[in-house]
Amino acid sequence: MDEATWIQQARGGDVSAFGHLVQLYQTPVYNLACRILGDRMEAEDAAQETFLRAFRSLDRYDPDRPFRTWLLAIAAHHCVDRIRRRRPALSLEAVSLSEERDGPEAALLRLEVRERIQRLLLILSPTDRALVTLRYWYDSSYEEIAEMLGLSVSAVKSRLHRARRALAQALEEAE
Amino acid sequence: MECERVWGWMMDALDGALSPDEEEALQDHLARCAGCRAEWGRLQAVEQLLREAPMVRPPIGFTGRVLSRLDRRQRIRRGVLGGIVLAVGTVCLLLLAAAPLLGTLSAPSEAFALVRTQGLLVLRLADVGSLLLRSLRLTAGALLPALLSLGLCALVTTLTACLAWFGLLRSLRPATVLVRR
Numbered sequence: 001m002d003e004a005t006w007i008q009q010a011r012g013g014d015v016s017a018f019g020h021l022v023q024l025y026q027t028p029v030y031n032l033a034c035r036i037l038g039d040r041m042e043a044e045d046a047a048q049e050t051f052l053r054a055f056r057s058l059d060r061y062d063p064d065r066p067f068r069t070w071l072l073a074i075a076a077h078h079c080v081d082r083i084r085r086r087r088p089a090l091s092l093e094a095v096s097l098s099e100e101r102d103g104p105e106a107a108l109l110r111l112e113v114r115e116r117i118q119r120l121l122l123i124l125s126p127t128d129r130a131l132v133t134l135r136y137w138y139d140s141s142y143e144e145i146a147e148m149l150g151l152s153v154s155a156v157k158s159r160l161h162r163a164r165r166a167l168a169q170a171l172e173e174a175e
Numbered sequence: 176m177e178c179e180r181v182w183g184w185m186m187d188a189l190d191g192a193l194s195p196d197e198e199e200a201l202q203d204h205l206a207r208c209a210g211c212r213a214e215w216g217r218l219q220a221v222e223q224l225l226r227e228a229p230m231v232r233p234p235i236g237f238t239g240r241v242l243s244r245l246d247r248r249q250r251i252r253r254g255v256l257g258g259i260v261l262a263v264g265t266v267c268l269l270l271l272a273a274a275p276l277l278g279t280l281s282a283p284s285e286a287f288a289l290v291r292t293q294g295l296l297v298l299r300l301a302d303v304g305s306l307l308l309r310s311l312r313l314t315a316g317a318l319l320p321a322l323l324s325l326g327l328c329a330l331v332t333t334l335t336a337c338l339a340w341f342g343l344l345r346s347l348r349p350a351t352v353l354v355r356r
Binding site for chain 2: 015018019022023026027028030031034035040043044047048051052055116117120132136137161164165167168169171172
């Protein structure tokens with residue numbers, strides 16, 4: 001069966017059809033949540049919540065638009081909202097430790113790259129983190145990002161340019 | 176001034192949207208300007224880091240956890256709806272049980288008694304109406320204890336069912352938290 005059929009069945013309340021959609025999109029949604037939130041535990045919760053919200057809002061989904069774009073928009077908004085509601089307790093060190101705990105020795109090198117990029121991303125605002133992630137991990141166009149984040153195309157462009165400059169600056173300071 | 180223009184070219188180059196002429200002008204400028212050359216080097220390093228970063232995969236069993244959370248949430252929603260229906264039922268039964276106490280029949284009876292003084296025809300009609308209502312009041316009075324006990328029994332049963340229902344919901348809630356962690 002294809003994606004459109006699963007969506008159709010899930011709209012009628014079929015939980016197992018929705019399970020196929022979760023299986024298909026769990027990595028993109030979880031990765032986006034991880035990149036924006038910077039914490040794996042919270043990202044798991046946010047990704048789960050994204051799918052629950054999507055299930056509840058399936059009636060509002062327009063089948064003419066890509067499902068992935070619609071789902072990632074829900075995830076991005078939810079994660080940005082979470083950070084805004086979050087108490088200022090999570091430090092960069094906390095993020096780093098939570099990453100280090102679950103990696104075996106052999107994966108340390110890969111982990112270093114991932115942690116480095118994660119630390120860099122955390123200097124950006126939540127919306128800019130979402131924007132950079134959508135651009136680099138999902139190859140989304142400026143138009144798609146604008147639609148997903150509810151911004152104008154020119155705002156996306158100028159924010160991405162500023163974010164690149166800020167990241168370059170931070171990378172130089174880190175080295 | 177020129178460096179600002181070159182900055183725009185750098186961004187277009189990173190987006191793969193630079194024309195060959197602009198590319199040439201950018202390279203010319205970079206060959207002459209050390210500041211922009213350093214900036215371009217940093218931007219490319221970030222670009223490489225971002226492009227090489229892998230997708231983070233969710234822990235095993237993610238789909239199962241989403242579906243079990245969805246299932247619990249649907250059960251809770253159904254539970255709350257059921258609770259609302261039970262509560263509305265309780266209120267209805269309460270009203271039913273209290274109806275004979277409200278004295279709804281006494282007011283029209285008095286109105287008829289007032290009309291009795293207005294004329295012969297009206298007097299007869301009022302007499303009949305008054306009699307009818309008095310008999311109804313007597314019947315209602317006789318049935319009152321039975322209706323009250325019936326209503327109270329139904330109320331107790333409904334409240335017990337409500338408490339059992341919400342007890343069940345509370346027992347579901349800790350399980351939801353466990354799944355979330």
